[in-house]
Amino acid sequence: MPVGPAAAGFADAKADLVRRTAEVAAIAAAHADAVDREASYPAAAMAAAREQRLLGVLVPRELGGEGASIHDVMEMCYTLGRACSSTAMIVAMHHVKVACIVRHGRGHAWMEGMMRRIARDQMLMGSSTTEGNNGGNVRSSAAPAEVADGRFHLVRDASVISYGAECDGIVTTARRAADAAGSDQVLVVIAKEDYALTPTQGWDVMGMRGTRSIGFKLEASGSAEQIVAEPYDRVHTQTMVPFAHLTWGSAWTGVAAAAVERTQKFLRKVARSNGGQMPPGARHFGLARASLARARALLAANADRYAGIYEDERALGSLEFQSAIAGLKVDVSDLAVETVMASLRANGLSGYRNDGEFSVSRHLRDVLSAPIMIHNDRVAANMATANLMAEVAPSLRA
16 A cells, blocks of 8 residues: 555545546436436447546556556446446446456567557457357357467357447457367457457347347457467456456446435435335335445455455465355345345335336346346356365454
8 A cells, every 4th residue: 555645646546536437427327217228338428438538447557557456446336336237337347358458468569559559549348258059158168269370260159248339349268279178268359450240149138238238240360469378267267257256246236226225215205204104115125225235345355355365376266265256246146136126125116116216127127137147056056166175264364
């Protein structure tokens, strides 16, 4: 932590990022209902995010960014989640990809050039980790990145690329070679000029409608330098999974917080109108507040843990940490749903309506995606063996 004059500058930078995020959130909130109703990309909010230079904050200062921390990005996603779920998830997914490039691309000229572009041009990076036949298993790839004469070529059946039509670049997994196992993966970074997208399916879903998670055939070619040098299993363990679960969890918790806030306003209005008497469902408000507090506490504790071991590859790869960060995804996604459901029950019909200032219909539909994005049952099944092998903590602070 900086001290003296450096600490003041550090605090000013944090406050400035909070201010800029709030400005974007205000625009996102103004368009959130239309984005949901029309299943449209949140263009106004994302234009504001570019204008406020939120998309390059993770890039190191020496490469034109702000050197932001995981805590900074989580606060950003939480704030945006309170305004517009789709905007928050798009920003979260973008930052997961940028985090992978930043951590695993340092020291490589092409990758550092891409970091400069992201910071300078506020490029929005999309993600392609799901293929048509892998059932959402991000640790297996069918399409190979075929390399010849210093160039790669990749053709991928990408069943989901969130905001794929709107992004400026894509970070995608691929098999290392045509004769490699599906689990022997690499990460490939491609800018818009490197690929072509052909739509294969649409996006007509209950919630998170503005993420525009359309399926595409992805065909890409470029320099072999666009393939991250480190094996994907290291990228996945050290960066992709922790950043995804922490930032997505923050977005979902922001959605839940917005529902709790609407319920609080509803109950206050009813109490003022009825001489202090609460409506029948009021007891559920306490449950909503409690589950929201648990989600926030889990996110804060795991973010602190991740930041504390960020440079310790052994600790990052430990069964204890990997089990904890996977468990975080399951717990926070369930708590977010629990929170919004409790808010709905407290609000009664006013929350159930699609219109009105106390509606939490959109929030519920959006947050129901949380246990489904990287399905909780898949995560729990993958955790089973690790949980059996991980040591039980010998003390409260171990």
